[in-house]
Amino acid sequence: MQEAIKLTQEHLNTSQSSDYLMDKWTDWRWQLKNTIRKVETFEKIMGIKFSDEKKKEINETIDKFPMAITPYYLSLIDEDDFETDPVFKQSFPSIDELIISSIDMEDPLHEDKDSPICGITHRYPDRVLFHVSNVCAMYCRHCTRKRKVGDVDSVPSDEMIAAGIDYIKNTPTVRDVLLSGGDPFLLSDEKLDHILGLVAAIPHVEVIRIGTRTPVVLPYRITDKLIKVLSKYDNLWINTHYNHPREITKTSINALKKLTGAGIPLGNQSVLLKDVNDCPQIMKKLVHKLVANRVRPYYLYQCDLSEGLEHFRTNVGKGIEIMESLRGHTSGFAIPTYVIDAPGGGGKIPVMPNYLISWSTNKVILRNYEGVITTYQMPDTYEHTACDLNCTNCKLQLKLNNEESDRKPIGISKLLCDYEETITLVPENLERDQRNQSDEAI
Known part of the structure; x- marks a missing residue:
């Protein structure tokens, strides 16, 4: 809490009472208003001084990827070992951010491309x-x-x-x-x-x-x-x-x-x-x-x-x-x-560790966290209920409306279900397909 008061004093340049300072500190709008966005502000509050070369690198990074650190989050940084501090690393710019790998992408998850409308x-x-x-x-x-x-x-x-x-x-x-x-x-x-x-x-x-x-x-x-x-x-x-x-x-x-x-x-x-x-x-x-x-x-x-x-x-x-x-x-x-x-x-x-080692028609082979390998025996009498999406006549009594039961599976689920005739998933534009099309043209 003393660290919070110190940081608030730095921002307000005041020696007001602790109660007054804490009222400011715990106001989320004050925190946003006093967000740290400049290297000089960071230096002043943390009581450190970057070299001119280091400051130049930081500002180059900020020019591309802006800095914004709340006073609260800044107060969690260990001043005595800030460069290896996990809070510092997550919040403070590094020149390494300007190293763009050949595999880096602006929108790797295709959020913009998978967008039927803006937003x-x-x-x-x-x-x-x-x-x-x-x-x-x-x-x-x-x-x-x-x-x-x-x-x-x-x-x-x-x-x-x-x-x-x-x-x-x-x-x-x-x-x-x-x-x-x-x-x-x-x-x-x-x-x-x-x-x-x-x-x-x-x-x-x-x-x-x-x-x-x-x-x-x-x-x-x-x-x-x-x-x-x-x-x-x-x-x-x-x-x-x-x-x-x-x-x-x-x-x-x-x-x-x-x-x-x-x-x-x-x-x-x-x-x-x-x-x-x-x-x-x-x-x-x-x-x-x-x-x-x-x-x-x-x-x-x-x-x-x-x-x-x-x-x-x-x-x-x-x-x-x-x-x-x-x-x-x-x-x-x-x-x-x-x-x-x-x-x-x-x-x-x-992407998880493999605990299922192998299986046969009547058992699976598993391993646990200790490395113990064990088996699980399949039931001899199990017969699965074949699904034709006719929920009205299903003995499992799941009553779905037409809209729900009409949803078609995709991917591996489509290959596994009983009511689909698809037996193979084929990526588009396979080379062998293109070759076959060329042969047909001849």
Whole structure:
């Protein structure tokens, strides 16, 4: 708390009472107003001095990828060892961000290409990402949407929000809407309430999700007024973004308690980052602190191929090692799913250790976390119920309406189901197909 008072004094250039200073410090709007955006401000508050060459490199990076650090998040940095500090690495610019690898992409997940209208990404059949804000409390250096950081031209307008709502209304397959950005919690309470109300009023929307990092970098944003707004929606889920156990402070925990106290389910999405959390012990400590505060570890992401993130990316083998250190060594609900968000818009692909070793017609061979190899015997009498999508006559008694039962499977699911005649998935433009077409022409 003394560090907070010191930082507030630096910003206000005042020696006012501690009560006055703490009132300012805990005001989320004050935090945003006093966000650190210049190297000189960082130097002054932290009491350090970069060399002219180092400062030149930092400013070159800021010119391409702006800096924004909340005073709260800055206060978590270890002044005595700031260059290796995980909070510093996630928030402060590095010249390495200007190293663009040959495999880096501006939009690796094809969010813009998978966008039927501006502001909506529709990749999976039953859910959409709704881009409702382009403002963040802090610019994370590992952000997959670095192409949008600080771009005032891409801030969603009222017309774009209305068009997004219309798209969801007119697409009855959408049952799950993820509000993303930017950070939706950087909208005003009234604006957020308005958008939530519009989405919640759509009959076929069953779930609304919000992705936010404010509990991590701006916990004072979780106000009683915001909780009152969120509490109105009983189909709301919230995912936050903790990457290191150092980020789970008493202040951050208080913000989480307000959310869980309102009955809102919380999940967490971490990104695997080189020299930040690429350690089994760090990740285990993180998931333990999360579940102790009723936050379910949801995803552990392999770092994306966005421009300027090469220095953050690890080998996939490191992620597998971390998953091996969790399965069997901690509670099952404390283990996230390790995924690669496939370049080109392929979606999230689980990349997990192999526990199924082999199988035959009557048994499977499994191994556990200790290396014990065991078998599971198949039942002799099992006969699966063949599905023809005629739910009315099905003995399993799942009564679906025509719209639900008419949904056709795709991918591997299509090959496995009983009612499809497809036996092969064939990529387009195979060389042998082109050769065959050439032969036919002759």
